[in-house]
Amino acid sequence: MPLSDELKAFIVQRAHTLGFAQVGVARAEPLPAQGLLAWLHAGLHGGITYMDRDPDLRLDPRMLLPGAASVIVLSSNYYFPVEDKKDSARGIIARYARGDDYHTVLSAKLRQLVQEIRKHAPAAQTRIAVDSAPVLEKEWAHRSGIGWRGKHSCIISPQYGSWIFLSEIILDLELPADQPMEERCGSCRLCLDACPTGALIRPYVVDSRKCISAITQLKPDQPIPIEHQAAMGNHLFGCDLCQAICPWNQGQLPPTTEAGFSPRPYFTNPLLTDLAGWDEAQFLQRTSRSPIKKVKYAGFMRNVQVALRNGKQL
Incomplete structure (x- = not known):
């Protein structure tokens, strides 16, 4: 060899x-x-x-x-x-960030x-x-x-x-290269049609200005654009809508074996009213080693408030 x-x-x-x-x-x-x-x-x-x-x-x-x-x-x-409940009283956090x-x-x-x-x-x-x-x-x-x-x-x-x-x-060492994989999406456009803001402007192209995932991660001092607040629904950090509907993401997929990627219980189907009651110390403790901490307490609470309004809880 x-x-x-x-x-x-x-x-x-x-x-x-x-x-x-x-x-x-x-x-x-x-x-x-x-x-x-x-x-x-x-x-x-x-x-x-x-x-x-x-x-x-x-x-x-x-x-x-x-x-x-x-x-x-x-x-x-x-x-x-894990099943995400379809309940406007509960927040949604993207799977990767739990x-x-x-x-x-x-x-x-x-x-x-x-x-x-x-x-x-x-x-x-x-x-x-x-x-x-x-x-x-x-x-x-x-x-x-x-x-x-x-x-x-x-x-x-x-x-x-x-x-x-x-x-x-x-x-800097040359290794045998693998072959690229052929595209297998065919005529499917479920992900394109699932995006509530139209951020997927055409196949393979995302307008990040409209993407809910990007919008929920705006800097803490930036407001959520008015035109996207309703479409944001109860998303608090990230968005999986285009992935969750993909046929390749259905069925009996193997679960992660990495303990660090296991979801924290308070980031799966959390009640928005519970999150709204967090003080900054609780936020920092619960987002320790979490990507969510990047939006800081102010940014997270901004998102919670938008979700509460969308769910008619404010």
């Missing part, structure tokens, strides 16, 4: 041992610029201002890591079987995997990314065979649906 094949097999085995669901490899090469630049120039990134920074870095991993030869893409399953912050959980695992890689290749140079570096992770996930890009813009894995986190290791 060639050394590169042996190293790849070792990486895949160790990644699975660490709890990653899928591992794929793509060649580190420049990505086409047209799609990203058109999206940015149209202002569709809205308040996600970091996307506007350093587009050249996003398009070429060799600018992030000189000598980069491979991009290792890893998926992590965060699905858990447990520990995936940035922290996955960064630690990536560092462990890099240590394992260096046991076989001590001189290897790496750069890890979990939404923490300018990496177009969905494009790399498609190229590495993790899944295909659904019309809701999320990567869909045939095994796990789109309930997956993505993370990457850029490596």
